[in-house]
Amino acid sequence: MSAPLKVGIAGLGTVGAGVLRVLRDNADLIAARAGRPIVPVAVAARDRTRERGVPLTGLRWHDDPVALAADPDVDAVAELIGGAEGPARALVEASIGAGRPVVTANKALIAIHGAAIAAAAEARGVTLAFEAAVAGGIPVIKTLREGLAANRIGRIAGILNGTCNYILTVMREQGRGFDEVLADAQALGYAEADPSFDIDGVDAAHKLAILAALAFGRPVDFSALHVEGIRQVSAIDIAFARELGLRIKLLGIASRGPRGIEARVHPCMVPEASPIARVDGVFNAVVIEGDFVGRVMLEGRGAGAGPTASAVVADLIDIARDRRTPVWGAAASALEAAPSVPMAAHTGPYYLRLMVLDRPGVIADVTAILRDQGVSLESMLQRGRSPGEAVPVVLTTHETGEAAMQSALSRIAALPTVVEPPAMIRIEPG
Amino acid sequence: MSAPLKVGIAGLGTVGAGVLRVLRDNADLIAARAGRPIVPVAVAARDRTRERGVPLTGLRWHDDPVALAADPDVDAVAELIGGAEGPARALVEASIGAGRPVVTANKALIAIHGAAIAAAAEARGVTLAFEAAVAGGIPVIKTLREGLAANRIGRIAGILNGTCNYILTVMREQGRGFDEVLADAQALGYAEADPSFDIDGVDAAHKLAILAALAFGRPVDFSALHVEGIRQVSAIDIAFARELGLRIKLLGIASRGPRGIEARVHPCMVPEASPIARVDGVFNAVVIEGDFVGRVMLEGRGAGAGPTASAVVADLIDIARDRRTPVWGAAASALEAAPSVPMAAHTGPYYLRLMVLDRPGVIADVTAILRDQGVSLESMLQRGRSPGEAVPVVLTTHETGEAAMQSALSRIAALPTVVEPPAMIRIEPG
Structure with missing residues (x-):
């Protein structure tokens, strides 16, 4: 020896x-x-x-x-x-x-x-x-740089923050609101006294920035990410998600399209049958889609002394054995200069939930705005009647551009019959 | 370059x-x-x-x-x-x-x-x-030998044969029998004309033998494995599993106990909420339990040209980079000589399903045999009545020794009121 x-x-x-x-x-x-x-x-x-x-x-x-x-x-x-x-x-x-x-x-x-x-x-x-x-004890960096090195990666999606996943899981399982569950999580030590780093998506974004660099072979670029946290996720949207066969998860997603690399962290609705939808509590998971391997998912504990130390020592073992891999998977000279695509250029299906006065013509006003922005509706749901009161209206769209959606949202928010800022959650395949 | x-x-x-x-x-x-x-x-x-x-x-x-x-x-x-x-x-x-x-x-x-x-x-x-x-494109060997190298592995459990998992999934989803689903799988090309290599567990056992060697750092020993396939899994047991909150999967399991290494392939009932229970169709998955990392699960396609080629080329990339790892994770001189534990020494909970004549005293005869063998019952279920006809009786046990269970099974099978060979499926934590 x-x-x-x-x-x-x-x-x-x-x-x-x-x-x-x-x-x-x-x-x-x-x-x-x-x-x-x-x-x-x-x-x-x-x-x-x-x-x-x-x-x-x-x-x-x-x-x-x-x-x-x-x-x-x-x-x-x-x-x-x-x-x-x-x-x-x-x-x-x-x-x-x-x-x-x-x-x-x-x-x-x-x-x-x-x-x-x-x-x-x-x-x-x-x-x-x-x-x-990234993702504590789950060897996702080794998997991306070495295990799946033969593949062109098309997309990577992960539950990268255990605190957020724990809060969303408890909200769903117990039907409780965000503030209350956060307070409990803080009391239990699952969330920090100042939780903003976790719940505003910053921690997940740090990890996604690293994963995107590895997946697409380019130096890390944190500034290119779009980041939203989970403060706006409400119990009512979790309940509607269930009705739609979806679950809300905070995902970090990086994908390669014809125009470049998109990288974003935000709450997503994913089909409840998708493997990542089933990853609950403090667990982390990463789905990697390669052109030959297909979808691979890795799941495990994303934080804590044991899992983190496991990953640190694995790196030390690689050093002891002199197993070397360039930081971003390839030498700098071989890295590609794929451009970053801004969030405004994102397209995908959307979930919208409006609180509107239950009054004739409201839906017509909303759908006219969506039509004017070229947004195609997939479904509309209005449960219950309370004439003159505020009631929720849920809409899901077909593939829509983010810019058109944002512009429709501002116009919808300005309608006198819409009594709260609209809730918008992007729908993802999981 | x-x-x-x-x-x-x-x-x-x-x-x-x-x-x-x-x-x-x-x-x-x-x-x-x-x-x-x-x-x-x-x-x-x-x-x-x-x-x-x-x-x-x-x-x-x-x-x-x-x-x-x-x-x-x-x-x-x-x-x-x-x-x-x-x-x-x-x-x-x-x-x-x-x-x-x-x-x-x-x-x-x-x-x-x-x-x-x-x-x-x-x-x-x-x-x-x-x-x-092993497991096609899922980089489970790299994960065991390198990614989780800092951990003492306690247990590894995997869905290692896509054909079996496909058959069991279709049986569960469609409530159909084994022979019929196998015939369909053959017609679709998911099972070979001679399917015995897959459905008798041999293919899964080859893979488990390799995983056990890597997990426990000893040369591969195929002869030490206990192997059962899925021919005996019946639609009625899948239905009872559902009632018990369990699913039937063909798992390869290797674990380290105080007496040595146990390695076995057989149908298992696992809690339907466990991540591995949710892995359906032709997908493979491997759960690895390390002393510091906790449980890590890897899931993906276990066969097919793309996934398999992805793994072959990953190995070639390691060779091109001269990244070296001893075959069983450590040099031969550093391997441990942990003994193999025979199946007769296995302990765990069991599911039994008997077809008995619906006649007073039958349950008393069966439970007396179990008591004599020191088997402790966890639950007993007898749905429906058909006096004088054969009806199913389902029993689940607490932790029981395999030898005692086998001996109880022979005696139960010999009872005149037990009209079919008893069905036995081991219960696993998933």
Whole structure:
């Protein structure tokens, strides 16, 4: 057996402690699979006194994470601090600068600065790995870059944020409203005190940006994404979705069309029989559509110490075995320059729910606006009568352009008989 | 970009032609991902005149597949002939002997002779790759050996044969009997004229033997498997399963217990809410349970030219990039010698369905036998009354030993009031 791979671990939160635990508990099989032991030798964290549930005896302590990159006895660095800027970014850049392979679980860093960081890593010939940054323990990055490498990917769609999926699942199962379920999720520790990063879709968008780069072989470009969260999803739309045989999921979707790559995160209605519709609670799932393999779905835990550490250590094993793959799946010189398609150019079917005064002529006004925008209706549903009161009207459309839909929505919202801003949810095949 | 990887392809059936098509249609992106072009230069097949739907111009033709291994202009060989013996085996052995990396889609060969072939490959330092041998395009081998390499695997369970899953799905959806649905499947080309290889569980067992070797890091041992097919699954048991909230699937299951590794293929009843219960039709799925990652499920097409070729070419890309992994995930010297546990030592809950004469005292006789064998009942169900006629009685048990159950079954079958051999299906968590 060869010399051990000596690892420096920066950040001793849940994930950092999890990585230490995996390396200790499974040391024998990791050494067998890596061809040599993988041994933590140094750590960096702020607080030396905090109890982390794993023994730190014998590990060199650095107060400054960047010092790990300069530690001459460290062969590879694991950045588990988090955050797109500050010490995490400084450490990853310093590791690459020092020619030291670096593994990170940091989706924000890779989504926002990944293009520049990957370019630096390629120029220096250093491994930059981030399996843990997307969908936790599910090996979706390895699957895209290696397992399905023979395929031209047409579309990738994922449940990429467990907090949102948990909230939507509970809303559906218990028929409760968003605010109430969010408050419960916060009490249970499934949502942060400031939940906006999750529920506004930012976390899912970071992950989708990375997946889109890998699927379509181009450097990550977070700014090209369209992002909406789940704050506007209401119990009534979940109930109507059920009536239509659909379920509401927050999906990250990247697809290749004749005009380029579309990448977007927003609530979707998907057929309840589609595999992704069945993925409930905190689970993540990613559907990948390749031209030869067809549809492949991967499902598992997208967060937590164990799954994330599993992915970090898998990357370390690849480094120990010297299995190398270019960051975006191909060398920079071989990447394609497929353009990004703006959200306004999206087309697809739509679900609309209006609250209108129950009064003759209202539906005629709405459908006239849709007709004027070239929107073709697939179904219309108005349950119950309450003359003079507000009642819900649900419409679904055939394939429609986003720009036409947005313009129709503004005009519908302006009708005096429409008493609430219209709810719009895009329908996806799942 | 480096020199091309020149490939010799043996076997020009569906899969061989599919590989040629992938290498041609996606040549640009495969070259980008592999770091160099992957170019077919030679083929071997019996019939030079057959039309295969892909141009063979410019490819050297060998009548004898083994000649590919000796072709000095071939860098890597793809064995797509099939069969555990004969030319397929000869070619794989010759390729390894010649120090030439070899990719195969041949599950029978790897399941039966894989231990010896892998040992030869390791001794010679030659890559032997067979992603396509299990679950078609789903990259389950890469996931087990690399993506989840940090985990001690506790259990792996898979729908590994699309023909069986298709038959069971149609039986459930249409309430029809096995023989009738099999005949339809044959007419549609979803089942072979001689279907025994699929429906008796042999094909699934070949794949499970390989997965068990990878999951538990030991050379493949087909002889250690317990194998049952789906011929005995009847429409009435599918109907009772539904009443119990269960579905019948043919699963391959390998698990690690305190006494060693259990590996078995047989019909199972799984909770209908479990993800694997929802995998219908010709789709395959594999659930992997790791100690840190938790449950991961992979789902996709398990057969067909496109998915299989996708996996073969992924292996060729790994070879082109010189990404190496020992065949069973670790070097032979690091493999564990975990013993195999015989089926008689299995424990779990069971479903029994008896056809008994509707006469007082019958249930008492049956339950007395179960009590004598130490079998604890969880539920008993007898629908309808037809005094003096045969009626079904369904029993489910708590955790029970296989040996006790088999012994109880023989005694129950011998009761004069039990008019048909009892049906027994093991219950699994999915």
